Amino acid sequence: MNKEAFRKISYGLYLVSSVKDGKFNGQIANSMFQVTSEPSTIAVSINKENLTHAYILASRVFSVSILSEEAPMNFIGLFGFKSGRDVDKFKDVKYRIGKTGAPIVLDHAVAYLEVKLIKEMECGSHTIFVGEVVDYDNIRNDPPMTYSYYHTVRKGKSPKTAPTYQQEEPQAAAAAPTTAASYVCSVCGYVYNPAVGDPEHGVPAGTPFEDLPDDNDLEGDP
Amino acid sequence: MNKEAFRKISYGLYLVSSVKDGKFNGQIANSMFQVTSEPSTIAVSINKENLTHAYILASRVFSVSILSEEAPMNFIGLFGFKSGRDVDKFKDVKYRIGKTGAPIVLDHAVAYLEVKLIKEMECGSHTIFVGEVVDYDNIRNDPPMTYSYYHTVRKGKSPKTAPTYQQEEPQAAAAAPTTAASYVCSVCGYVYNPAVGDPEHGVPAGTPFEDLPDDNDLEGDP
Numbered sequence: 001m002n003k004e005a006f007r008k009i010s011y012g013l014y015l016v017s018s019v020k021d022g023k024f025n026g027q028i029a030n031s032m033f034q035v036t037s038e039p040s041t042i043a044v045s046i047n048k049e050n051l052t053h054a055y056i057l058a059s060r061v062f063s064v065s066i067l068s069e070e071a072p073m074n075f076i077g078l079f080g081f082k083s084g085r086d087v088d089k090f091k092d093v094k095y096r097i098g099k100t101g102a103p104i105v106l107d108h109a110v111a112y113l114e115v116k117l118i119k120e121m122e123c124g125s126h127t128i129f130v131g132e133v134v135d136y137d138n139i140r141n142d143p144p145m146t147y148s149y150y151h152t153v154r155k156g157k158s159p160k161t162a163p164t165y166q167q168e169e170p171q172a173a174a175a176a177p178t179t180a181a182s183y184v185c186s187v188c189g190y191v192y193n194p195a196v197g198d199p200e201h202g203v204p205a206g207t208p209f210e211d212l213p214d215d216n217d218l219e220g221d222p
Numbered sequence: 223m224n225k226e227a228f229r230k231i232s233y234g235l236y237l238v239s240s241v242k243d244g245k246f247n248g249q250i251a252n253s254m255f256q257v258t259s260e261p262s263t264i265a266v267s268i269n270k271e272n273l274t275h276a277y278i279l280a281s282r283v284f285s286v287s288i289l290s291e292e293a294p295m296n297f298i299g300l301f302g303f304k305s306g307r308d309v310d311k312f313k314d315v316k317y318r319i320g321k322t323g324a325p326i327v328l329d330h331a332v333a334y335l336e337v338k339l340i341k342e343m344e345c346g347s348h349t350i351f352v353g354e355v356v357d358y359d360n361i362r363n364d365p366p367m368t369y370s371y372y373h374t375v376r377k378g379k380s381p382k383t384a385p386t387y388q389q390e391e392p393q394a395a396a397a398a399p400t401t402a403a404s405y406v407c408s409v410c411g412y413v414y415n416p417a418v419g420d421p422e423h424g425v426p427a428g429t430p431f432e433d434l435p436d437d438n439d440l441e442g443d444p
Contacts, residue, residue, distance in 0.1 A: 002360040005333035008288045009256060009264075010368045012232030033253035034231060035267045036346045042231075043265070043350060045257045066230045111227035121343045123352055124258045128265060130345055138224040146232045146368070 011147040015065040015079055016044055017095075017103045018055035024090045024103040027052040028080035030147055032064060040133040042113060045126045051084045056129055060117040061100035068142040069149055071108035079105075099135050111138050233369040237287040237301055238266055239317070239325045240277035246312045246325040249274040250302035252369055254286060262355040264335060267348045273306045278351055282339040283322035290364040291371055293330035301327075321357050333360050 017026035031045035044064065046053045056062045067076070078089055094107045098114040106112075115131030143149075197205040239248035253267035266286065268275045278284045289298070300311055316329045320336040328334075337353030365371075419427040 001358060002333075003358075004360045005288070005335060005358040006256060006262070008234075008333045008360075008366045009254065010232055010234030010366060011255065012230075031255035031257065031265075032231065033233065033255060033267060034228060035253065035350060036348050038347065040228070041345060043253075043267070043345075045255060045265070066227070111224075111230045113227060119343065119345070121341065121350070121352065123263060123265075123341070125260065126258050128257060128343070128350065128352070130343065130350070136223060136225075136227040138226045138230075144230045144232060146370070148368070 013067045013071070013076070013145040013147060013150060014044075015067060015105050015109065016046065016052055016056075016062055017065070017105055018052055018059055018062040019102050020055040020058040023055075023084075024088075024095075025051050025055050025084035026065075026079050026089055026103070026105060027084075028076060029064075035130055040136075041118065041130055042115060042133060043128050043130045045123070045128050047126055049125075053127060056117065057120075059101065061102045062115050062117070062129070062131065063098055063100075063102045063104040064113045064115065065105040065109035066111045066113075067145045068108050068110045068140065069145045070142055071145055075108055106139060109139050110142050110144050112136060235289045235293070235298070235367040235369060235372060236266075237289060237327050237331065238268065238274055238278075238284055239287070239327055240274055240281055240284040241324050242277040242280040245277075245306075246310075246317075247273050247277050247306035248287075248301050248311055248325070248327060249306075250298060251286075257352060262358075263340065263352055264337060264355060265350050265352045267345070267350050269348050271347075275349060278339065279342075281323065283324045283337065284339070284351070284353065285320055285322075285324045285326040285334055285336045287327040287331035288333045288335075289367040290330050290332045290362065291367045292364055293367055297330055328361060331361050332364050332366050334358060 011030035012032070014029050014032050015026050016029045016032075017024060019025075027046075027050055029044055029046060033043055035041045035043050042064065044062075046056065052062075075093075078087075078093075082089060090103060090105075093105055095103045095105045098104045098112075100114055100116055102114060104112045104114060113133050114135040116134050117129055117131045119130050121128045121130075195205060233252035234254070236251050236254050237248050238251045238254075239246060241247075249268075249272055251266055251268060255265055257263045257265050264286065266284075268278065274284075297315075300309075300315075304311060312325060312327075315327055317325045317327045320326045320334075322336055322338055324336060326334045326336060335355050336357040338356050339351055339353045341352050343350045343352075417427060
């Protein structure tokens with residue numbers, strides 16, 4: 001029973017966005033597949049705790065931006081680690097409003113699918129949403145990001161002491177030379193370093209991981 | 223509206239196997255993801271026409287073998303193109319019977335997950351099966367096959383005139399030098415050449431694609 005088995009499932013990296021009462025939110029997800037081709041439907045698995053989950057249930061529409069291999073860490077970290085309850089994730093991001101009213105993030109996306117929810121299935125901590133694709137298009141021809149690329153190639157550029165991806169929830173990293181411990185989003189790999197904080201999003205240096213808003217929109221490894 | 227958008231979704235290549243009345247069957251699938259981590263559950267999307275679908279509904283157990291990058295074409299073709307109604311797919315394949323009674327194919331697999339069905343959701347031509355993973359393990363350390371690898375690298379070794387992957391159902395290929403037309407499994411890329419037939423499985427040379435059993439276990443692109 002080697003847990004490594006689960007890491008051999010192949011995934012992409014996607015940005016699932018929705019709308020509620022005129023507000024936009026989005027999050028990183030990896031669990032998405034096409035279900036049928038006639039009509040074109042897709043399924044995504046979203047954590048019930050996440051704000052995006054509430055938005056999808058409310059508006060019954062969402063979009064999926066398929067992220068590019070070159071999507072930068074801070075962009076993925078914004079959508080994968082921050083909560084839309086605390087920050088407006090769409091403030092500095094290029095997007096347009098789709099046919100359904102859902103926002104479609106265009107930055108660092110190679111393609112998008114826009115979806116009307118057909119049905120949902122509760123599965124413990126997550127809900128699988130199945131929707132009909134009502135619009136879609138190519139955006140650019142960069143290769144799409146895969147989970148494997150993100151964790152092997154991107155980590156390849158990090159210092160050896162950087163925490164390696166773990167399937168489990170955020171945890172203390174292997175001791176890094178300049179920090180006591182860092183925390184890693186188990187989906188996107190975003191690293192939170194308490195010694196540094198996250199000044200860009202109003203988190204002062206020295207803020208312990210435990211004191212971060214616990215309602216953040218982190219999509220834990222499903 | 224460029225259909226290329228759908229091809230940017232990342233997938234692996236999996237062999238989903240089940241059991242019914244002591245008989246085994248399995249098929250190639252690409253639509254699989256983990257849903258929750260506590261407990262560990264996964265979802266797969268299976269075409270209702272497929273024999274494996276009936277087996278899963280009957281026994282409510284299945285296994286998923288995560289295929290290796292080196293899985294050969296004839297192996298993938300056997301599970302992706304043939305029907306268990308016509309051939310015993312397990313005859314010459316290395317497998318073992320798992321805890322649930324489902325067969326677990328070990329040939330060309332890097333890892334497996336064995337599953338008890340929890341619930342299912344009908345989605346038009348397909349059903350999404352969600353199951354709890356009751357056993358799993360690593361098998362070998364080869365890289366797992368991805369859809370992208372299969373269609374780019376594997377095709378890279380084929381002649382330029384070989385049919386390229388199409389999302390649509392089996393269709394006439396671009397004219398190949400030695401054949402009138404070939405047909406391609408939209409999931410696994412298995413090429414059926416009517417001029418050659420499939421002597422290995424009792425299909426004589428000259429058998430038109432249209433005359434192949436139409437109840438085959440081909441998992442059409444979902």
